[in-house]
Amino acid sequence: MANEYYEFFCPVKMVAGFKALEHIPFELSSHDASRPLIITDRGVRGVGLVDIVTKALEAADMQAIDIFDDVPPDSSMITVATIAALYREKECDSILAIGGGSVIDTAKGVNILVSEGGDDLRAYSGTGVVKSPLNPFFVIPTTAGTGSETTNVSVIKDDKTGAKVPFVSPFLLPDAAILDPRMTLSLPPKITAATGMDALTHAVESFTGLAKNPISDAYATAAMKKIVTHLPEVLKNPSDAAGRLQLAEASTMAGIAFSNSMVGMVHSLGHSVGAKCHVPHGLCMSILMPHVLEFNLSVSSENIGELLLHVAGSDVYASTPVAERPAKAIATIIALKEEMYALCELPRKLSETGSVKETDLEDIARMALDDGSMLLNPIDATFEQALSVLKKAF
Amino acid sequence: MIPIKKGFEADIDYNYQRMYVSGMMQLISHMLKAGSQVDDVIKTEVAEMPDGFVFRMNVMPGELSLTMQKQQGALVNLTNYTDKPDLTMSFKHVTFAFLVFSFQEHTAQAYANERLIIDGDVPTSMKVVRCLNRLQTVILPKVVAKKAVKTYPDLEFIQKIQMTTKTYSQFLVNLVKER
The missing domain is CATH 3.40.50.1970 (Rossmann fold)
Structure with missing residues (x-):
């Protein structure tokens, strides 16, 4: 044991x-x-x-x-x-x-x-x-x-x-x-999308971080399913009160998950992008999440592979070989980002925010190493690794 | 001979755990002092800490502790510091400290498992954790260090031997000076 x-x-x-x-x-x-x-x-x-x-x-x-x-x-x-x-x-x-x-x-x-x-x-x-x-x-x-x-x-x-x-x-x-x-009915589409991706990041980082546990996993996975199902629907029909409630519940469930399991490097980088360039937090999460998952693959492939069940559904999960599940889970999240862009032009890259310059990235990487969220990321990133992730997200 | 308790899982008597943790805290504080004098990675981290910064690692309720302060660019041991430190890392029980100091669990995992409470300035606490990780990487054999830290860094064998030698040498020099 x-x-x-x-x-x-x-x-x-x-x-x-x-x-x-x-x-x-x-x-x-x-x-x-x-x-x-x-x-x-x-x-x-x-x-x-x-x-x-x-x-x-x-x-x-x-x-x-x-x-x-x-x-x-x-x-x-x-x-x-x-x-x-x-x-x-x-x-x-x-x-x-x-x-x-x-x-x-x-x-x-x-x-x-x-x-x-x-x-x-x-x-x-x-x-x-x-x-x-x-x-x-x-x-x-x-x-x-x-x-x-x-x-x-x-x-x-x-x-x-x-x-x-x-x-x-x-x-x-x-x-x-x-x-x-x-x-939440009057929330504009872009803020709805960004905050929904923030909640999804809470759930994903809770599920893949060092402090994950069976109970927070239950909240995290239920939250993921609600978000991937209802976020696009609500953006297509903003007056969908039932869908809005599903997102509010998902946000709270993801909150319960991460308040017990904490978050990781998406938040370390995101806090630093926000502090340096004043990009809204949810937007940072949306942009950075798939890149950090790719970075964490070498030690967290099993957990990231399990994400597939909750972000793509049981049919996709069952039809995907185990070895391909981590990459497919990340691809599913990237596809969700693309959908957010198509529905409300939520930026997909740091460069698309209009607030981040490439010359900012070194400072952001340095700040991210001192962010407390890094402690529970599956890998301790070096400055060079953090910078590399940021460049991919730029 | 160390008595082993029988039960759900074999365990070492708390008194022996306390003795071991106390010894390791002494050793780590002296090695960290040496590391902050000769190891470039630790020196860089310490350079970014505020002057006079005090951190403490202790076991609740506080009978076992190590307290260090940044003085003139390096870390020194404090023996009778009574104010509240800028950063405190507290193990909830001696057995949790034993898990970390016997390299069964790294610091981040201890924090993830709610065995360790970190109270104080967060950015500086990350620097302290990196100093401890670097120290363990340098002074421990690779096979042990890989269990003691979350991510073992790219460190060539020759580099490791050089840093290990420098750190242990400085540790011995400091011991002689302090006598």
């Missing part, structure tokens, strides 16, 4: 499906909460998504005590402290986060301060510093990609130093994630 061991943890209640938002008043009252503060951003509020939630609350004689809608694209400690002061001033007792990754990370930070006390979030930075349950906290994702509603991490920028500070604790997880198709 090898030294195999794993841990799996996800206490987040899933409230998912038709009219899921109307369950929020009950969820609040079951946590003895009645004075929620809504945290969101201007884009989300501007397209009317917050109104759907507030109307659902009002119909149950409950109302949001206040709405903070100025969360920036990068969560910041000043924003967290500002929102915490608002929460205390208005005597709120719970948080509803409506948005994507930045809003959710910001809300996690706010919940630390309003539950633990103090105004300086830095005091709680690091792993396991928060050691007790926080105030009632509910997340309503408006993108289907980040999976932040199921992660125990929040990364928030220190405005003084510019450093991105991690906060890690199981108590950061929300009490419930509310997945309602109305929240």
